[in-house]
Amino acid sequence: MDSPESKVWNGLFWVIQLFVCINAVAKSFLQESRGRMLYYYSITSPSNFVLAKLLFNSILMLIMSLLSLLLFTLFLGNPLEKAAQFIGLVLLGGWSLSLIFTFLAAIAAKAQQNAAIMAVLGFPIIIPQLLLLMKLSNAAFAPLLTISATTVLLLIALDIMVILLAVILFPFLWKD
Amino acid sequence: MTEAKNYMYRPWWKITGVLLLIYTFIAGLLLKVPALPALQETIRNLYFHVCMWFAMMILFTVSVVNAIRYLRNLDIKYDIYARQFAIVGIVFGILGYITGAIWASYTWADPNKPVYNSFSSIARDPKLIGAAIALLVYFAYLILRDSIQDIDKKARISSVYNIFAYTMLFPAIWILPRILPSLHPGNEGNPALDVKNDISGNMRMVFYPAVIGWTLLGVWITTLKIRISLLIEKKLTS
Numbered sequence: 001m002d003s004p005e006s007k008v009w010n011g012l013f014w015v016i017q018l019f020v021c022i023n024a025v026a027k028s029f030l031q032e033s034r035g036r037m038l039y040y041y042s043i044t045s046p047s048n049f050v051l052a053k054l055l056f057n058s059i060l061m062l063i064m065s066l067l068s069l070l071l072f073t074l075f076l077g078n079p080l081e082k083a084a085q086f087i088g089l090v091l092l093g094g095w096s097l098s099l100i101f102t103f104l105a106a107i108a109a110k111a112q113q114n115a116a117i118m119a120v121l122g123f124p125i126i127i128p129q130l131l132l133l134m135k136l137s138n139a140a141f142a143p144l145l146t147i148s149a150t151t152v153l154l155l156i157a158l159d160i161m162v163i164l165l166a167v168i169l170f171p172f173l174w175k176d
Numbered sequence: 177m178t179e180a181k182n183y184m185y186r187p188w189w190k191i192t193g194v195l196l197l198i199y200t201f202i203a204g205l206l207l208k209v210p211a212l213p214a215l216q217e218t219i220r221n222l223y224f225h226v227c228m229w230f231a232m233m234i235l236f237t238v239s240v241v242n243a244i245r246y247l248r249n250l251d252i253k254y255d256i257y258a259r260q261f262a263i264v265g266i267v268f269g270i271l272g273y274i275t276g277a278i279w280a281s282y283t284w285a286d287p288n289k290p291v292y293n294s295f296s297s298i299a300r301d302p303k304l305i306g307a308a309i310a311l312l313v314y315f316a317y318l319i320l321r322d323s324i325q326d327i328d329k330k331a332r333i334s335s336v337y338n339i340f341a342y343t344m345l346f347p348a349i350w351i352l353p354r355i356l357p358s359l360h361p362g363n364e365g366n367p368a369l370d371v372k373n374d375i376s377g378n379m380r381m382v383f384y385p386a387v388i389g390w391t392l393l394g395v396w397i398t399t400l401k402i403r404i405s406l407l408i409e410k411k412l413t414s
Contacts, residue, residue: 100344103340107320107333107337107340110329111320111324111333112324117323120316121316121337121341124309124310124312124316124341124345125309125313125341128306128345128348128349128352129348131305154351158344158347162344165340169336169340172247172335172336173332173333
């Protein structure tokens with residue numbers, strides 16, 4: 001059986017990452033029981049709570065990203081020319097995805113909705129970042145293309161902005 | 177704010193808006209325009225298509241400002257403002273799409289083939305995707321609003337989403353199209369605002385009043401919707 005072309009491989013990989021992230025991160029807020037939230041409410045402040053959630057989901061997503069990368073290379077072949085750079089991008093992308101979906105999961109959980117509303121809220125917001133990540137990681141498949149440092153910095157800046165927004169906005173979701 | 181002081185009830189800016197739009201239609205369709213290759217007379221669409229996106233962005237910005245004001249004051253009035261500005265912003269976005277589609281069918285589409293054959297290459301343009309994302313975000317905002325029953329909770333959660341989405345979205349749609357290759361004009365610098373080499377002085381005399389006129393029209397429509405919502409709110413609480 002042939003392994004897919006590098007562009008297809010790349011696109012497939014990021015789409016899978018997106019769905020992995022939605023399913024992994026959604027659990028974090030949607031599965032908390034009312035009693036446990038009340039307990040958190042009594043022991044910690046909202047910004048500490050959301051920072052802890054962001055940290056946990058980031059680590060979870062980094063592990064999941066590496067795992068799916070491993071499975072991809074095992075099952076679909078390895079078209080990577082610059083493996084180290086691609087792994088870096090995968091970690092960065094996983095981190096971006098996890099941050100955004102953590103905050104959206106917090107919103108969706110407050111709206112007492114299932115994971116479906118999280119996908120509705122999240123897809124339009126995540127598409128620009130996914131486009132950037134796909135464009136960046138395309139360079140990892142061709143030996144002559146270089147990964148643009150400004151775009152990487154832009155993604156990191158966006159991630160930092162998500163963390164700041166989460167810290168600022170989460171207190172409004174927290175108090176009921 | 178008392179009724180006498182609130183600009184929402186004043187007529188002068190509505191009259192200004194209507195006069196500017198009358199000027200836009202007359203001058204925009206009659207004044208001389210530079211005959212550029214591929215564009216020719218379709219360049220007059222600039223006064224309509226680009227203005228729709230300007231008005232949309234301004235209305236969305238007003239919406240997010242009102243969401244911030246709601247979170248600071250917890251006054252339900254600001255939530256009504258934020259919602260209505262978002263809705264009218266979506267309407268302007270859809271109008272922007274329609275005017276853009278008409279324009280693209282004359283300039284981007286391959287004249288030797290039926291228009292729909294060029295669709296797949298046009299629809300993949302990053303600026304079109306960006307605009308679609310902007311509209312989807314605000315559709316999601318409306319869906320989120322309608323999925324919550326409690327009024328205060330609805331206002332608080334949707335304000336939080338409004339602020340989050342706006343801050344994530346606007347860097348994305350301003351920066352992204354400049355990084356990815358695009359057919360759409362305005363990849364270098366600010367689309368339509370580049371004074372030196374974008375549009376001729378003659379056109380700017382129509383374009384800037386047109387932006388203000390369309391925006392004022394959008395604000396007028398929004399204030400009418402806000403006033404209806406405020407009356408309904410008053411009736412419910414009295």
